[in-house]
Amino acid sequence: MEKFVKSSIGVIALFEELTSPIQCDHKKMFGYPCLFVNGNMFCGTFADRIFVRISGERQKEWKTRYSRIKDFEPMQGKRMKEYLEIDGLEDNRGIISALIAESIEYMKTLKPKT
Numbered sequence: 627m628e629k630f631v632k633s634s635i636g637v638i639a640l641f642e643e644l645t646s647p648i649q650c651d652h653k654k655m656f657g658y659p660c661l662f663v664n665g666n667m668f669c670g671t672f673a674d675r676i677f678v679r680i681s682g683e684r685q686k687e688w689k690t691r692y693s694r695i696k697d698f699e700p701m702q703g704k705r706m707k708e709y710l711e712i713d714g715l716e717d718n719r720g721i722i723s724a725l726i727a728e729s730i731e732y733m734k735t736l737k738p739k740t
Contacts, residue, residue: 633658633671640715641671644723665739668729672700677711678725681732692721
């Protein structure tokens with residue numbers, strides 16, 4: 627089994643900077659900071675990555691437009707179906723912000739989890 631690596635202070639600081647204006651629930655999943663709307667997780671950190679939940683139809687467009695966006699796999703070969711991650715975090719603040727904004731809109735279309 628792969629050993630999980632904690633998110634660095636820099637990744638967590640960037641995540642908090644980009645998500646601090648968002649009104650949502652803050653929780654940890656597997657020890658990593660994550661954000662939830664109506665009980666649905668929509669973004670978080672994992673090791674040195676930030677991941678975001680995007681509808682299936684939109685994922686292909688994001689991955690085609692930006693080569694640094696790929697499927698989120700917390701463990702090799704274990705893809706999380708509706709989640710994408712982005713490499714080169716510091717260089718891609720605008721893209722990450724756009725992904726997060728789209729993810730929040732997508733969360734509004736989902737039923738709340740109880």
